[in-house]
Amino acid sequence: MTDFQPFLMERFMSMYEHDVEYNLSESGVHPVALGELLEEQPGALEALVATPLNYPRVNGTPQLREHIAALYAGAATQNVLVTVGAIEANYNAIQALLSPGDEIVIMLPNYMQIWGIARNLGLGLKSFRLREERDWAPDLAELEEVVTSETKLIAVCNPNNPTGAVLEAAEMDAIVGCAARVGAWILADEVYSGAERLNDEPTPSFYGRYDRVIAVGSLSKAYGLPGLRIGWVVAPKETVDAIWARHEYTTISATMLGNELAAIALSSATRARLLGRTRRYVRDGFRTLEEWLRTRGEVFRVVPPQAAAIAFLHYALDINSTELAERLRRQKSVLLVPGDHFGMDRFVRVSFGLPRDQLLAALERIAELIDELSLETR
Numbered sequence: 001m002t003d004f005q006p007f008l009m010e011r012f013m014s015m016y017e018h019d020v021e022y023n024l025s026e027s028g029v030h031p032v033a034l035g036e037l038l039e040e041q042p043g044a045l046e047a048l049v050a051t052p053l054n055y056p057r058v059n060g061t062p063q064l065r066e067h068i069a070a071l072y073a074g075a076a077t078q079n080v081l082v083t084v085g086a087i088e089a090n091y092n093a094i095q096a097l098l099s100p101g102d103e104i105v106i107m108l109p110n111y112m113q114i115w116g117i118a119r120n121l122g123l124g125l126k127s128f129r130l131r132e133e134r135d136w137a138p139d140l141a142e143l144e145e146v147v148t149s150e151t152k153l154i155a156v157c158n159p160n161n162p163t164g165a166v167l168e169a170a171e172m173d174a175i176v177g178c179a180a181r182v183g184a185w186i187l188a189d190e191v192y193s194g195a196e197r198l199n200d201e202p203t204p205s206f207y208g209r210y211d212r213v214i215a216v217g218s219l220s221k222a223y224g225l226p227g228l229r230i231g232w233v234v235a236p237k238e239t240v241d242a243i244w245a246r247h248e249y250t251t252i253s254a255t256m257l258g259n260e261l262a263a264i265a266l267s268s269a270t271r272a273r274l275l276g277r278t279r280r281y282v283r284d285g286f287r288t289l290e291e292w293l294r295t296r297g298e299v300f301r302v303v304p305p306q307a308a309a310i311a312f313l314h315y316a317l318d319i320n321s322t323e324l325a326e327r328l329r330r331q332k333s334v335l336l337v338p339g340d341h342f343g344m345d346r347f348v349r350v351s352f353g354l355p356r357d358q359l360l361a362a363l364e365r366i367a368e369l370i371d372e373l374s375l376e377t378r
Contacts, residue, residue, distance in 0.1 A: 005119040009112060009341040012325075021333040022354075022362035027161055027310045029195070029281035029353030032224040032274065034261075040273075041264055053256055059244055060232070061259040067266035068232050072215060073208045078237045081244050082259065084251045086191045086218035086231035090114055092246035093214050093233060094153075097185055098123055103150040107138065109312070109342040111161045111189060124150070132314070135303050136165035140174045147178045153185040154178065159192035159203050162312045162342055162349040164305020166196070166203050176210045185212045191231075192308040194222030194275045197282045202275075203307060207234050214239060221308065223265055223274045224281075230254055230262040278353075282309050285352035285359060292363045299370055309353025312339075314346060317373055321345050324369075332365035 017023050038044045059065070060082025068082070069075040083089040090113055098104060100122035106115055108127045118125045128143040130136040147154065156175060159166045167175070179186050188206035196203065202222075207215035214235040220226035233243055247253075254262075264270055286304070289311060293300050300313045317324065321338035325348065328334045339347030352359055 005116045007113060007116050009337055012337070012341065013335070016329055016335055020329060020335045022335070022358060022365065024334060024336040024351045024354075024359075024362055025349075026226075026351050026353070027192075027308060027349075028221040028226055028351075029224045029278050029285075029309050030355055031226060032277070037225070037261065037265060037270070037274075040269065044264060048257065048260060051256060051260055056253055056256045056259045058248065058253045059240075060254070061263060064230075064259050064263040064266065067263055067271075068217070068234065071202075071217070071266075072205055072234050075207065075234050079234050079240060081233045081235075081240045081247065082254055082262075083231045083233060083247060084254050085220060085229045086189065086216050087113060088247070088251055089216045089218075089231045089233045089243075090187070090189065091117060092243045092250060093187055093216070093235075094118075094121070095246045096239065096242040097187075097214075098152055102152045103148070105143070105146055105151055105154045105184075107154075107156045107160070109160070109162055109344055110155070110157045112342060114155045114187070114189075126151075130160065130163060130165060132303060136160065136163040138167065138171055138175070140171065143175065143178055147182060147184065149182050151182050151184045153187055155187045155189070156206070157189040158206070159190075159195070159305075159307035161189075161192065161308065162310055162337070162347075163303065164192075164197070164308045164310055164312070165303070166306040169204070172204070172206060172209065176206070179212065180210060183212070185214060186210060187214045187216070189216050191216065191218040191221045193217070195278050195282055195309065196307045197279070197286060197304075198306055200279065205234075211236065214243075219262055219265055222278050223271075224278055225261075225265055225274075228258045228261055228265075230258050278309075281353045282307070284356065285309055285354065286311070288356055288359050289350070289352040289363070292360075292367075296367065296370065309351055311350050311352060313348050313350055315348065316346075317370070318377060319373060321348055324348065328366065328369055332369055334362050334365045336366075
């Protein structure tokens with residue numbers, strides 16, 4: 001068997017997320033029920049029941065691609081490919097654009113899928129950091145230094161996973177400038193756009209700022225519909241076609257019902273309703289987390305996230321983050337993501353996009369373990 005870099009976070013979650021009482025490892029909000037999605041959609045259920053369960057168009061149904069294109073200035077349906085989640089979009093975009101030995105620069109911390117893909121494909125891997133001491137702003141001087149004439153792609157996540165930070169316009173322009181200087185692509189994972197905590201405007205896309213941008217989106221995070229497994233790529237037509245060809249090797253297509261339900265979700269009125277729901281979960285949940293953190297200020301610190309239902313907490317405990325996560329899972333039936341999965345020990349990623357009663361109960365169990373750890377070290 002060849003040497004393989006597993007996706008540590010997704011392995012951890014897939015093994016345990018359905019076996020704990022409280023799952024704080026997800027980065028989206030409490031999922032939408034089917035009946036809730038179909039509210040104010042007369043005849044929708046009957047139409048779905050009558051839908052033939054055939055293959056849809058492999059690149060996505062026309063209506064769904066029209067709805068997605070409308071989210072990006074200057075995009076048309078030929079610029080859109082529907083995928084099985086953002087994870088397939090990321091994977092096939094890398095496969096289409098890079099070959100073993102090519103140089104990739106990745107924002108860190110980040111959703112570590114692209115980092116793992118780079119390791120497994122034998123890419124030349126470099127990184128630039130978001131700095132906690134600057135409220136998770138990007139180190140643009142470091143980016144400028146690591147991007148060279150050999151750099152083929154810069155991978156960013158905005159809003160960011162795991163920190164919830166959002167790039168300012170000038171920072172986005174600086175990243176575009178670095179890419180343009182060497183003709184590199186930008187792969188922008190933008191799945192948390194729409195889940196803003198501080199305003200009601202979706203985070204601007206990199207798409208349209210530069211001619212070599214691949215924007216990746218999804219219904220899993222900002223829309224509360226992870227079970228539909230619908231993601232997408234928005235890019236120049238030739239690039240979409242190249243990714244589409246890889247799509248036929250991996251999944252062929254998303255499901256017919258997924259396409260139909262996604263088109264409902266992204267229709268104008270339903271989209272606004274779903275994003276409003278998500279922002280309520282994000283804002284209410286972070287207030288609940290903040291209240292709890294005030295009672296635990298000697299243990300935790302956090303830069304408040306600007307978007308997404310996740311907080312990246314630094315902790316002052318003498319225990320490795322994976323060990324802490326494992327003890328929480330085994331002893332308290334609470335799952336969260338250790339900072340080790342982002343290459344940053346002494347951090348944990350905590351979801352707060354749950355109903356208040358569930359979140360409070362989970363936080364109370366975390367508090368119990370913290371108290372027990374304090375007693376152990378006395």
